[in-house]
Amino acid sequence: MWQLYQFPLCPFSRKVRLLLGEKSVGYELIRESPWEQRDEFLSMNPTGRTPVMKHSERDIHLVDSVAICEYIEETVEKVPMINGTAVNRAEIRRLVSWFDEQFYGDVTAP
Template sequence: MWQLYQFPLCPFSRKVRLLLGEKGVGYDLIRESPWLRRDEFMDMNPAGQTPVMVDPSRNILLIDSTAICEYFEETVEQAAMINGTAANRAETRRLMSWFDHQFYHEVTAPLLHERMIKRVVHRAAPDAKVLREAMKAAIGQLDYIDFLLDHRTWIGGATMGLADLAAAAQISVADYLGGIDWKGHDQTARWYRGFKSRPSFRPLLSERMEGIAPPSYYDDVDF
């Protein structure tokens, strides 16, 4: 059985979990707080980052969310998430990278640092200026998603793909931390409501990070 090392608000672990859910791959969750830098975890991944997937029975170790997703895309035929023409596949990968890097660094990472790491690790108050900048950046990111969905059925094209999973994972964490203003983003909200109703997404919405409560609408599919 696969084991997935992660913590509830890791957006990259959420991306992997969404893909595994869509493909019907079973796994056990193992809680890992990477900021503790446990020796056993650092031995598995010297970068000290989640997610990490392990299949002890086959001595397989997978590190990095993109590498993990590509592994299961190559080995599990069900629910292909990188499909279409070569140009379509390139666009899916481009947008996955966009959400894993631009969205994460502009929005998710500062929200996680100010509202989770500072509270859980440092017992410090968040910086209001940093939070305002992250929420402002989130508006720009939702504007871009609105633009994409004006021209496509899904973020990456005509069918749901890995770009959608990457976007939903980042947005779900930012939304949990109160960093998303949905006003004026009807296209993205409609897409996200559809995503929240998928069986692969529901387990994520029920999880909570200790000491940090999400907004009241967080797990409401009809927010």
């Protein structure tokens, strides 16, 4: 089963949780407080940022919400979240990136 190392107020973690829910992917939530800089977490992601997703049985370790979401989108066929032409998919990705950064800067960082 997937383990999602995340912080509840992190917009990047929230995006991954929403995608996993939409695609009905089972996972275990593991709360990670990034400011604690735990050695175990830093060994998975040296930047110390959430989210990180891990599947021990499959030996898969994913870091960063963009990489995690694209992996899930590519490997779970149920409910495609990004479809249409390559140009449309690029625009969707641009808007998601813009929202992530704006939300973090305006809401989470302060």
